[in-house]
Amino acid sequence: MMRPRHRTTTHLSSSLVLNQSYEPLCIVSVRRAAVLLLTNKAVTVTPGDGYLHSESFDLPVPSVVRLKRYVHVPHQMSASPSRRGVFIRDGWTCVYCGYGAETLDHVIPRSRGGTHSWDNVVAACAHCNQRKGDRLLSEIGWRLTRTPKAPSRWQIQGLRLGRTTDPNWEPWLSLVR
Numbered sequence: 001m002m003r004p005r006h007r008t009t010t011h012l013s014s015s016l017v018l019n020q021s022y023e024p025l026c027i028v029s030v031r032r033a034a035v036l037l038l039t040n041k042a043v044t045v046t047p048g049d050g051y052l053h054s055e056s057f058d059l060p061v062p063s064v065v066r067l068k069r070y071v072h073v074p075h076q077m078s079a080s081p082s083r084r085g086v087f088i089r090d091g092w093t094c095v096y097c098g099y100g101a102e103t104l105d106h107v108i109p110r111s112r113g114g115t116h117s118w119d120n121v122v123a124a125c126a127h128c129n130q131r132k133g134d135r136l137l138s139e140i141g142w143r144l145t146r147t148p149k150a151p152s153r154w155q156i157q158g159l160r161l162g163r164t165t166d167p168n169w170e171p172w173l174s175l176v177r
Contacts, residue, residue, distance in 0.1 A: 002062045003079050003154070004055065005167045007053065013029060013030055014027045014028065014030065015028055015029070015032070015033035015048070015059045015061075015063060015064065015065055016062060016063070016064045016168075016172065016173075017036070017042070017063070017066075017067065018045065018065065018066040018172060019063055019066070019067055019070060019071055019073070019077070020066065020067050020069060020070040020071075020087060021070060022066065022067065022172065023073075023170075023172075024172050024173060025067070025071060027075065028063065029046055030052070030147070033062040033065050034059055034062065036065055036067070037059070038059075039064060040068070041067060041068060041069070042065040042066060042067050042068060043065065043066055043068065044064070044065055045064040045065060045066045046062075046063045046064040046168045047060040047061065047063060048061035048062060048087065048168065049061060049062070049168065050061035053097045055132050058125055059143060060142065062169040062173065063166050063169070064166075064168055064169060069115070078100075079120075080117070081117065081118050081121045082114065083104060083108065083116065084119050085151070086097060086104055086118075086122065086123055087101060087123050089118075089123075089151055090122060090123035090146075090148075091123075091149075092123065093129055094123060094124045094125040094128050094150070095122040095123060095124060095144050096124055096125075096128040096132070096142055096144070096145070097125060097128050098145060099125050100125060101123035101124055101125055102124050102125060102126055103119070103123075103124050103125070103129045104121055104122070104123060104124065105122055105123075105124040105128075105129045105132060105146070106121055107120050107121075107122055107137065107148065108120055108136065109133075109134040109135070109136075112134065117150075118148060118149060118150035118151065119147075119148050119149055119150060120148065121148065122144070122148050144165060
């Protein structure tokens with residue numbers, strides 16, 4: 001009777017891919033990262049938890065891999081705010097009262113010359129949004145709990161929005177914030 005061999009699995013299904021210069025490029029599936037390693041296109045920088053098993057060998061799950069060749073990344077212009085992006089940036093909480101947000105609000109109302117930009121659009125609850133109306137914060141004596149700002153290039157690409165990241169990625173992600 002054969003005994004099944006012990007298999008360690010990982011709870012993370014993504015790997016961070018770094019350029020040859022250690023600049024974060026993208027997040028890929030662990031399977032895609034393994035293919036990059038097996039085809040000798042990348043090297044493991046930080047192993048994750050667990051192993052990928054095959055009949056002939058076990059491969060440590062890659063948490064962070066670095067490409068062996070440099071990939072040129074064209075400069076990207078900043079994107080306009082999306083509903084989902086604003087909610088994720090603000091943690092799905094109202095910037096006025098701190099409760100759950102379900103609407104977007106322009107800090108400086110569009111009727112008063114405000115723009116639809118990252119530094120003027122915030123997440124708000126329906127109650128606060130209705131109470132504020134088209135008034136300025138100074139007119140009603142309100143303050144923002146945090147200052148809205150444009151996300152980094154990394155966040156605009158959608159690579160971190162809405163994803164939980166591996167703590168092993170933080171040294172590289174902190175470079176692009």
